[in-house]
Amino acid sequence: MLAHVSLPAVRAFEAAARRGSFRAAAAELNLSPSAVSHAIVKLEKALGVALFERNGRSVALTINGETLMHHVRNAFDELRRGLESISAQGPQLLRVHSAPSFAAAWLTPRLPVFLAQHPGIELRLAAGTDYTRFTSDDFDVDIVYGPVRGDGLATIDLPQETVTPLCTPALADTIATPADLLRANLIHSDNKQVRWNHWFQVNGMSAPAPQGIRFDRSFLALAAASDGLGVALESTMLAEREILAGRRVAPLAGLARDVRYVGHRIVLPSFNQQRRIVRSFVEWLQGSFEVKDFETKT
Structure with missing residues (x-):
């Protein structure tokens, strides 16, 4: 059967x-x-079925056409992945999905470093609380908050x-013990x-x-804390830039027990692990974390 089917005809279909x-x-x-029409007619003759219903200038897939399109789409996607995985020529597209607060507070401010280190990469970033299923091939990597x-x-x-x-330094001056939080906003x-x-x-x-x-959203709570609206219970990783700039402080550092946990995870389809562009992003992401302890109020 395949001997009678040409790749250009499948591409036209x-x-x-x-x-x-x-x-x-x-x-x-x-x-x-006319060349596209001729290629599709030739494909239909080779397969012995009609793939399109023709109605003037518009066309619609038949049931057989829909079945073939499902397999052709998957095959072309797999072919594209294979070509991208070994290609070192031209710009490479990296599609990243992320939890909103991680994207806004941690990832976006650091992307200039990644792009400077990888000038051939075109990056597209989307944020949302939904989990990427990867079935539609919209994203290469997801950074999720919570369970996978x-x-x-x-x-x-x-x-x-x-x-x-x-909280802000001014508000921190009113907090000396954990019990002080019982009276705080x-x-x-x-x-x-x-x-x-x-x-x-x-x-x-x-x-x-x-x-x-x-x-x-955590980034909204952190913004409210920076504006002096109260005390937020948040990750120092997400608040790192504001803490280093002195706009937020940890008033009970060394005076109370903090909670430590793994909140964010990198998720990607198993077949994507070997793609050069994906490996570069994941390795950069892992290497970008530094352990910082914020021991004082200032």
């Missing part, structure tokens, strides 16, 4: 099926519409994060794994009734 038009497929492939969901995935834990109360992050009740429990105290300001 794929383009026409994807674009829904012989004319659009022809423009994409730099061919004439999905099969056939490679997972790499990022370093442990330290979760501690954070506490900022809550609803989607965090480590919340105020966990922190108070670790420090042998009962948490106050939930009240104050609530956010659904």
